[in-house]
Amino acid sequence: MGASVTDYAGKPVLPPSLVGETELLELLDEMIESIVTLPPLITVKPPALVVGDLHGDYISLLKALSVAGKLCMPGCRVVFLGDYVDRGPHQHEIIVELMRLRLSDPDKYFMIRGNHETWSISFRYGFRKTLARMYPNTWAIIYDRFLRMFAGLPYAALIGDYLGIHGGLPKGASRLADFMGLRKGLVEPLPNENEIEYQILWNDPSDQIRGFIPGHRGPGSYLFGPDVTKAFIERNSLKGIIRSHEPAPKGFAYYHGGLVLNVFTCRYYGYPTSVALVDERGVKPILLE
Numbered sequence: 081m082g083a084s085v086t087d088y089a090g091k092p093v094l095p096p097s098l099v100g101e102t103e104l105l106e107l108l109d110e111m112i113e114s115i116v117t118l119p120p121l122i123t124v125k126p127p128a129l130v131v132g133d134l135h136g137d138y139i140s141l142l143k144a145l146s147v148a149g150k151l152c153m154p155g156c157r158v159v160f161l162g163d164y165v166d167r168g169p170h171q172h173e174i175i176v177e178l179m180r181l182r183l184s185d186p187d188k189y190f191m192i193r194g195n196h197e198t199w200s201i202s203f204r205y206g207f208r209k210t211l212a213r214m215y216p217n218t219w220a221i222i223y224d225r226f227l228r229m230f231a232g233l234p235y236a237a238l239i240g241d242y243l244g245i246h247g248g249l250p251k252g253a254s255r256l257a258d259f260m261g262l263r264k265g266l267v268e269p270l271p272n273e274n275e276i277e278y279q280i281l282w283n284d285p286s287d288q289i290r291g292f293i294p295g296h297r298g299p300g301s302y303l304f305g306p307d308v309t310k311a312f313i314e315r316n317s318l319k320g321i322i323r324s325h326e327p328a329p330k331g332f333a334y335y336h337g338g339l340v341l342n343v344f345t346c347r348y349y350g351y352p353t354s355v356a357l358v359d360e361r362g363v364k365p366i367l368l369e
């Protein structure tokens with residue numbers, strides 16, 4: 081990968097080098113302490129930049145932060161919609177950087193949970209192996225601590241009049257108050273025991289259906305139709321939903337007549353990448369160059 085991102089002095093920016101295991105465990109403990117008491121639905125005041133799936137794409141993270149710096153300084157908040165780990169080459173660097181950002185300024189940086197911030201997925205799709213390679217003797221302790229941290233992440237963010245979630249609207253939670261009742265602390269939300277928590281991480285919107293139908297991502301995941309979104313938005317006096325979870329050929333995508341905006345912030349699927357800006361004018365997608 082070329083070092084195509086530079087800082088404001090024009091120097092190339094590269095991912096941070098390996099963090100020692102003691103430092104990493106301390107960082108994780110501080111992070112757990114910082115998020116464990118957060119409600120399942122957090123409130124974030126606009127202006128805010130919303131960042132989609134990163135999946136180890138460090139350059140896209142830097143580009144997103146640079147957009148945040150240029151477009152909405154000062155006081156702009158940054159909300160990350162999950163899927164930090166697995167797949168890409170810098171998943172460890174990404175999650176370390178995000179924890180550092182969060183701890184350096186908890187009123188500015190917010191992270192919610194994606195379906196990859198779970199045991200079964202991060203075990204299979206790269207993150208566990210990455211840790212095992214980087215920390216051959218202590219990876220199991222570190223991985224366990226990461227799983228505890230992931231379990232402490234909120235499921236959703238109310239950003240002004242927009243709901244930010246990783247996957248989609250779930251069956252059985254039609255009010256924001258229902259989101260406040262979601263169960264945090266689950267290392268592995270299960271499709272048949274923690275249906276709502278699971279679906280928020282996994283569901284996808286579809287323009288072709290009404291209501292909910294079983295999705296293509298396996299048992300427990302659903303597609304939700306435009307009628308679901310419209311009713312949810314009206315009932316909760318919202319303006320729209322911002323989500324990620326699906327790469328979009330144009331870098332971002334609208335569903336449900338524009339009520340759902342999908343942004344995706346990882347380059348490794350071969351598509352352009354995007355973030356969303358929420359301010360007093362509403363929400364708009366921004367393609368990352």
Ligand SMILES: [Mn+2]
Nearest residue numbers: 163194195325
């Ligand atoms: Mn996802």
